[in-house]
Amino acid sequence: MDMSQAKEQKAMKGNKDLLTKKFGKHGPEVPGLGFGCMGLSGAFAKQKPDDERYAVLDHAYQSGVYLWDTADAYADSEDLLGRWFQRNPGARQNVFLCTKFGNTRDPKTGMPAVRNDVEYMHQQLTKSLARLQTDQIDLYYAHRVDKAQPIEITVSAMKELRDSGKVKYLGLSEVSADTLRRACKVAYIDAVQMEMSPFCMEVEQRGLMSACRQLGVAIVAYAPLGKGFLTGSIRSLSDLEEGDRRRIFPRFSEENFHKNLELVDKLNAIADRKGCTNGQLILAWLMKNPLVFPIPGTTQIRNLDENIGAFQVEITEQDDQEIRDAISSVEVAGGRYPEMFGNDLFADTVPLEEYDGSQKI
Ligand SMILES: NC(=O)c1ccc[n+]([C@@H]2O[C@H](COP(=O)([O-])OP(=O)(O)OC[C@H]3O[C@@H](n4cnc5c(N)ncnc54)[C@H](OP(=O)(O)O)[C@@H]3O)[C@@H](O)[C@H]2O)c1
Secondary structure, three states: OOOOHHHHHHHHOOOOOOEEOOOOOOOOOOOOOOOHHHHHOHOOOOOOOOOHHHHHHHHHHHHHOEEEEOOOOOOHHHHHHHHHHHHOOOOHHHEEEEEEEEEEEOOOOEEEEEOOHHHHHHHHHHHHHHHHHHOEEEEEEEOOOOOOHHHHHHHHHHHHHHOOOOOOEEEEEEEHHHHHHHHHHOOOOOEEEOOOEOEEHHHHHHOHHHHHHHEEEEEEOOOOOHHHHHHHHOOOOHHHHOOOHHHHOOHOOOHHHHHHHHHHHHHHHHHHHHHOOOOHHHHHHHHHHOOEEOOOOOOOOHHHHHHHHHHHHOHHHHHHHHHHHHHOOOOOOOOOHHHOOOOOOOEEEOHHHHHHOOOOO
16 A cells, blocks of 8 residues: 555545634634645646646535635736636635735845835735635735834724725734734734644744734634645655755755654654544644634645545544644754745834834835
């Protein structure tokens, strides 16, 4: 039996009655598991033909995975979703559609840049609505916050977008607990989107989880599978295609890759005992927290089904403890991002009283 057959046997099958949870204090009931659309647009491995990409979206939709996450920065992702909505009349109203602005590139240097200025925000929303072929975004995030602009200014402009009806709910990504608290004084923030997985427990460690609990803010857990690493399906760098962008991520580096397998193997021992896969164990564990909505991405229907099977995995107190023990027993090797992308994580912004009023860019 090869590895993929063994994995198929272990994987619990998903069913269509996906457990829903309330999304933040004022949000709708949505399935506890979402779908990250970034990978479909070639974020890691080579982009697949449209028919195959539509088939994955069809399958997510038919399976009841309705929380879809995209961004203006994810290559052709918004265009793809817009075309998919055109092919599927009536589907738009069922999808909880989330997109983002603000994570961009400096046009001169090509280096990562953050833009939250008001004019840009309006422009990007107009473009996203057109690409997505819709007249309203369910959840609009600042993908990154500009540290030189007080969060109060960013959020009051986002609130205007919500008041205009073009956006229903507001979100922030990669912000500190303090930034979230300041933001919520200006307008209620429905969700924060943060990296969260056994590879990255900073949401708990840096006080964001308790801020979200206090404020009633949903936590959308991105890269919940550690970009695939934690599933155990990548055992060596040669399992990645030559041009796969994960090769530039520190945790996937030649130096760190093997060290990080230790956590994968520890999680695998727990998953084995429970008769599920690593990915299912992790997703079920994250979903158990009423605030947390993981959004794994996949380009494969088989993996999507496996991920949906996480709803069948029950996490007990003992499992929770074992998973936490496994996490704290290893030191993850390498940072979350390559250096050039690592400047705007858990961002704090300049205090309002120190702001001189000049907007960047
Ligand atoms: N806010 C932010 O700054 C930010 C940053 C990054 C990502 N995101 C969002 O979060 C979403 C998910 O993050 P991500 O894609 O970076 O990481 P992820 O969901 O942790 O991992 C995706 C990778 O895992 C693999 N995978 C998925 N299910 C699998 C399974 N059952 N078995 C084996 N491999 C599996 C996929 O490969 P296959 O395609 O082969 O299945 C893909 O390479 C993105 O799509 C995006 O929407 C947000």
